[in-house]
Amino acid sequence: MSDKLLNTIDSPADLRRLTRAQLPQLADELRNYVLDSVAKTGGHLGSNLGTVELTVALHYVYNTPEDRLVWDVGHQTYPHKVLTGRRDRMDGLRQLGGISGFPRRDESEYDTFGTGHSSTSISAAHGMAMAAKLKGESRRVVAIIGDGSMTAGMAFEALNNAGVAHGGLMGDVLVILNDNDMSISPPVGALNKYFTRLMSGKFYAAAREGAKSVLKNTPLYELARRFEEHTKGMFVPGTIFEEFGFNYVGPIDGHDLEALIPTLENLRDKKGPQFLHVVTKKGAGYKLAEADPVKYHAASGKFDPAVGFVKPATPPKKTFTQVFGEWLCDMAERDPKLVAITPAMREGSGMVEFHQRFPTRYYDVGIAEQHAVTFAAGLACEGLKPVVAIYSTFLQRGYDQLVHDVALQNLPVLFALDRAGLVGADGATHAGNYDIAFTRCIPNMSVLVPADENECRQALYTGHLHQGPVTVRYPRGAGIGAEIRAEMLALPWGKGEMRRHSAQAQAQTHGRGAPRIAILAFGPLLYPALQAAEALDASVANMRFVKPLDAELVAELARSHDALVCVEDSCVMGGAGSAVAEALNALGLSVPLLQLGLPDTCIEHGDPVKLMAQCGLDAAGIEQSVRQRFLNQAPALRSVANE
Numbered sequence: 001m002s003d004k005l006l007n008t009i010d011s012p013a014d015l016r017r018l019t020r021a022q023l024p025q026l027a028d029e030l031r032n033y034v035l036d037s038v039a040k041t042g043g044h045l046g047s048n049l050g051t052v053e054l055t056v057a058l059h060y061v062y063n064t065p066e067d068r069l070v071w072d073v074g075h076q077t078y079p080h081k082v083l084t085g086r087r088d089r090m091d092g093l094r095q096l097g098g099i100s101g102f103p104r105r106d107e108s109e110y111d112t113f114g115t116g117h118s119s120t121s122i123s124a125a126h127g128m129a130m131a132a133k134l135k136g137e138s139r140r141v142v143a144i145i146g147d148g149s150m151t152a153g154m155a156f157e158a159l160n161n162a163g164v165a166h167g168g169l170m171g172d173v174l175v176i177l178n179d180n181d182m183s184i185s186p187p188v189g190a191l192n193k194y195f196t197r198l199m200s201g202k203f204y205a206a207a208r209e210g211a212k213s214v215l216k217n218t219p220l221y222e223l224a225r226r227f228e229e230h231t232k233g234m235f236v237p238g239t240i241f242e243e244f245g246f247n248y249v250g251p252i253d254g255h256d257l258e259a260l261i262p263t264l265e266n267l268r269d270k271k272g273p274q275f276l277h278v279v280t281k282k283g284a285g286y287k288l289a290e291a292d293p294v295k296y297h298a299a300s301g302k303f304d305p306a307v308g309f310v311k312p313a314t315p316p317k318k319t320f321t322q323v324f325g326e327w328l329c330d331m332a333e334r335d336p337k338l339v340a341i342t343p344a345m346r347e348g349s350g351m352v353e354f355h356q357r358f359p360t361r362y363y364d365v366g367i368a369e370q371h372a373v374t375f376a377a378g379l380a381c382e383g384l385k386p387v388v389a390i391y392s393t394f395l396q397r398g399y400d401q402l403v404h405d406v407a408l409q410n411l412p413v414l415f416a417l418d419r420a421g422l423v424g425a426d427g428a429t430h431a432g433n434y435d436i437a438f439t440r441c442i443p444n445m446s447v448l449v450p451a452d453e454n455e456c457r458q459a460l461y462t463g464h465l466h467q468g469p470v471t472v473r474y475p476r477g478a479g480i481g482a483e484i485r486a487e488m489l490a491l492p493w494g495k496g497e498m499r500r501h502s503a504q505a506q507a508q509t510h511g512r513g514a515p516r517i518a519i520l521a522f523g524p525l526l527y528p529a530l531q532a533a534e535a536l537d538a539s540v541a542n543m544r545f546v547k548p549l550d551a552e553l554v555a556e557l558a559r560s561h562d563a564l565v566c567v568e569d570s571c572v573m574g575g576a577g578s579a580v581a582e583a584l585n586a587l588g589l590s591v592p593l594l595q596l597g598l599p600d601t602c603i604e605h606g607d608p609v610k611l612m613a614q615c616g617l618d619a620a621g622i623e624q625s626v627r628q629r630f631l632n633q634a635p636a637l638r639s640v641a642n643e
Contacts, residue, residue, distance in 0.1 A: 045289060363375070
């Protein structure tokens with residue numbers, strides 16, 4: 001294959017000029033390209049290997065970008081990116097200044113809808129299909145959604161709406177269920193069992209294979225195979241989807257281009273809502289990923305495809321996620337009332353060991369964040385102590401439940417918020433920038449922001465003891481490598497601690513030197529704040545709590561310093577710094593206040609260290625911001641309290 005087909009494909013229009021007989025070769029080349037590419041950059045692997053043939057078939061049959069493809073989540077869109085003019089940009093995938101790991105409308109006209117969270121595709125596709133009807137356009141719209149994403153209520157809300165006419169109009173939308181029997185965590189729930197039954201039913205399998213064997217080597221074999229793929233099966237009714245008003249077709253082999261293409265061609269020309277059930281294998285074509293699809297869901301960095309993932313020679317620092325997982329098991333040993341809940345993020349949230357050790361107290365509710373929160377509320381009503389392990393960015397999806405079902409009833413639910421702050425390569429869709437702002441405004445909520453690994457363990461313990469709703473937020477990855485004490489000690493409720501005292505503030509040298517600066521650090525930014533403070537001779541407080549805020553400490557620092565600086569790895573607007581400003585106002589104290597945090601913009605993917613530096617939240621950036629605001633001013637600042 002000296003003249004590789006893939007090198008000739010710069011757009012789907014090029015793809016559509018190929019003969020059908022050339023497509024299997026193209027699929028093989030595309031799969032190898034994706035594997036080699038991810039091995040160099042890191043990124044999601046298994047899901048992308050599983051959608052190679054489906055992606056080729058979709059762009060071959062549909063007139064993209066005029067026809068719309070809406071990918072759910074976007075974990076599976078690397079083949080799509082390669083075929084839509086971004087092949088030569090894959091070396092910058094998920095890296096600063098490079099292309100996104102998810103579809104983005106501002107990146108390509110072929111990315112029709114920005115994704116990152118699950119279960120949005122059917123709603124968006126239905127909207128596009130109805131827009132086409134209203135505008136009198138004949139374009140087709142396809143939503144591609146995985147079996148894991150189908151566990152979310154939003155997907156069924158969309159099906160319920162898309163399957164009926166609106167003002168006499170019905171959208172021409174095709175929903176493709178990419179059934180790979182694999183979400184990031186092992187799939188759960190009744191719907192997954194339904195899909196499994198569809199594929200494993202003895203009667204269906206016997207009937208199908210029996211017909212094939214009889215017709216083998218006859219001209220009727222091809223007709224029988226096409227009949228099987230093109231029509232609703234006599235033996236596999238898609239009852240649930242038909243009741244929603246969709247014409248159900250399948251299941252068919254998602255790696256068989258000879259089945260996919262004629263089926264899609266047939267469905268493309270049909271009016272109204274269509275549903276195609278496609279069965280694929282996650283990691284298809286790469287034996288290591290096929291054997292362990294959970295392990296090969298994503299690659300955090302470079303690897304050798306011939307060898308696969310190998311453990312680093314030097315053990316990495318313990319992550320905050322691991323700290324949580326260990327605390328959860330230790331706490332469960334002590335407290336039989338502890339129950340743990342995750343919305344389909346067992347591995348990502350560090351709950352594998354807990355699941356193994358406490359199976360009756362572990363609940364994976366699937367991708368159903370709203371249900372997860374209210375389910376926890378129900379458990380709490382009956383005297384249990386639920387812990388909801390959820391990413392900061394995913395708690396957004398259960399916000400009403402957080403307010404209405406947990407906080408208003410003041411129920412003791414502990415929310416362990418992983419991935420707080422910037423997450424790096426996954427970009428803006430996964431960044432946990434807003435949880436401080438959207439949780440602290442809710443009555444009865446408490447918000448804890450531990451600074452390091454040991455403090456995270458103690459904060460979780462503190463939150464578990466509290467008789468009300470609590471969030472404990474912590475970032476992705478490791479911290480400073482703080483020693484973790486096995487003993488659990490409750491943090492003084494609502495109290496911060498001083499970590500550094502300014503020499504000027506201690507000497508009370510007001511008015512005779514540089515302004516006395518106090519830095520109020522919230523969370524892991526305590527440590528770059530301490531570094532900056534050494535150069536600035538600033539006081540540093542580890543606040544620990546955003547709510548209840550240590551107002552006494554704020555007042556003390558305001559009265560003994562000329563300016564305050566708040567530092568947090570969350571949005572400035574409504575964040576911890578805003579809480580300090582509100583406290584100062586309530587106390588009647590007027591002191592210059594600098595709020596440092598994440599800016600009011602969508603921060604894209606890249607190395608988290610570089611991104612934090614760009615946001616001015618490393619030690620050098622904090623120092624520079626303080627000098628620019630306070631130390632370069634003359635005359636020296638004076639607090640109202642000391643005037």
